Amino acid sequence: MIEIRNISKWYGAFQVLKDCTTRVSQGEVVVVCGPSGSGKSTLIKCVNGLEPFQAGEVLVDGVSVGDPQTNLPKLRARIGMVFQNFELFPHMTVLDNINLAQIKVLGRDKVAATERSRQLLKRVGLEEQAAKHPGQLSGGQQQRVAIARALALDPIAMLFDEPTSALDPEMINEVLDVMVSLATEGMTMMVVTHEMGFARRVAHRVVFMDEGRIVEDAAKDEFFSAPRSERAQLFLSKILQH
């Protein structure tokens, strides 16, 4: 479903991604972790072309993201993305946030879009909040709306870029619960996160990055029981202590 082949990216002289290769198959949940500044977020943003890259290739459902001929908006509409800071549109109600792209991008009529939005709001447990503005919701609620907004386009895969990093601890679980239920339903997911509990529960594979390189790319059990690289061992020991 998502093929990342030998991609490299530079900011000026600084190389943020170094020859990264990995893949996410249909129905697979891949967790990307690693210390901050390791290039995880940059890597996931290359998948839908929010970040351009200078070398290598990314294929989503067989379509090349880096190809200038590719209709990027069309491709992006098929991949849902959830951001660290939610990025809901503050000038619109929750319902309009979820409706907007359905109407403007997919061309759904308003009635059908609203029906889908309400159904998704119910799914994330927020059907009562439809008429509110994002600023009136808690962080956890906002992130659940953001997930609903991404799902509204019926994506073939979902990208999560540190979806719980900006949340207060007591709100992390309400977001993870939604993500776990998505994963168990077979959604193809690529998730940048430090939540190792989530990785243990639902990930199929774990990708570990350090200094722009994919250091480890292993099945979940293998990664947690016997990480091969020293860097990953160190990272796990630090993060799992708590």
Next chain:
Amino acid sequence: MYDFDWTSVVGGLPYLGSGMLLSLRLLVTAVAVGVVLGTVLALMRLSRYRLLSAFAGTYVNFFRSMPLVLVIFWFYFLVPLMLRGVIDNPAVGPLYSALIAFAIFEAAFYCEIIRAGIQSIPSGQISAAYALGMNYAQAMGHVILPQAFRNMVPLLLTQSIVLFQDISLVYVIGLSDFLGVAAKIGQRDGRLVELYLFVAAVYFVLCFAASQLVRRLQKRLAT
């Protein structure tokens, strides 16, 4: 001691009113066209295409370095002259030449306000819009500009208050705006002092009240 006589002010009220109407007409048109043009310029200035951003940058820097009076003169004298090469008898007239001059001049100022407004929106917002499959026009039109304008309204209004005062400069091309009318009545009746005092009072009341409203709006938007 000067002997005040306000009868020419009172008698001239209908004429003064028509002058004020012309001033407001110029203001509304210049603001409307200026904001639209300013938005286009701001988007050009922020464009990654160098030719567009260079054009908009030059435009803004040029008009911000020009006295407004000069621009009004140009459009009154030079533009019809240039048009004469294209059309036989370009009847632009002082009103339309002034309208165009204000719109084009103010666009440079609105451009800078709007550019700052767009830049004040966190970059994650445009990423989110793109991630939902929107193209540039949709992301700008539905996500960025509505938020940017909301933040910019106080600044745009303040600039428009300044413009309202600047509109009095059309007296140099003989238009009968509020100040122009007052000057004509004052000269006719030999009562320039009264007329100019009256004009000053009206400008002060209108602009001060408008500024207070803008300040209130700003406070409301800030919360």
